[in-house]
Amino acid sequence: MTRKRIALVAHDARKRDLIAWIGAHRGALAGHAFFATGTTGAKVRESHPELDVTPLKSGPLGGDQQIGAMIAEGRIDLLVFFVDPMTAQPHDVDVKALTRLATLYNIPFACNEATADMIVSSPLFAGGYTPRPADFGGYEGRRV
Numbered sequence: 001m002t003r004k005r006i007a008l009v010a011h012d013a014r015k016r017d018l019i020a021w022i023g024a025h026r027g028a029l030a031g032h033a034f035f036a037t038g039t040t041g042a043k044v045r046e047s048h049p050e051l052d053v054t055p056l057k058s059g060p061l062g063g064d065q066q067i068g069a070m071i072a073e074g075r076i077d078l079l080v081f082f083v084d085p086m087t088a089q090p091h092d093v094d095v096k097a098l099t100r101l102a103t104l105y106n107i108p109f110a111c112n113e114a115t116a117d118m119i120v121s122s123p124l125f126a127g128g129y130t131p132r133p134a135d136f137g138g139y140e141g142r143r144v
């Protein structure tokens with residue numbers, strides 16, 4: 001198994017769903033390294049102490065930005081971010097920045113359970129798949 005670096009984020013209304021999702025996939029998730037926004041990380045650690053979870057800052061205090069920076073540095077292989085589409089977030093710009101970077105750097109990114117289910121049950125997940133590097137569509141600063 002290739003050890004993946006998995007970012008976990010859930011808005012408040014989705015935290016229970018993320019914990020349940022982790023429980024449902026504990027076999028596939030065992031042994032990987034997890035990085036999570038603060039409150040999400042604390043809850044994941046509480047319910048799944050067997051996982052190696054590094055908590056970052058809480059989302060509204062910069063945690064989404066920290067994960068975005070890790071993506072830009074090539075330090076995250078998968079983002080599982082259970083988004084609440086029904087509640088306005090004070091840090092909406094940070095959420096947008098994070099999802100933009102996940103898209104830009106072409107990492108697998110699940111914003112709901114169905115997508116997360118497909119990713120962790122894919123043979124590509126088990127098989128050490130490496131996505132092609134982003135080429136930024138001709139952006140002049142791409143080598144910088």
Ligand SMILES: O=C(CO)COP(=O)(O)O
Nearest residue numbers: 037038039040058059060
């Ligand atoms: O707000 C979040 C993501 O945008 C999540 O942050 P917490 O995990 O600290 O609640």
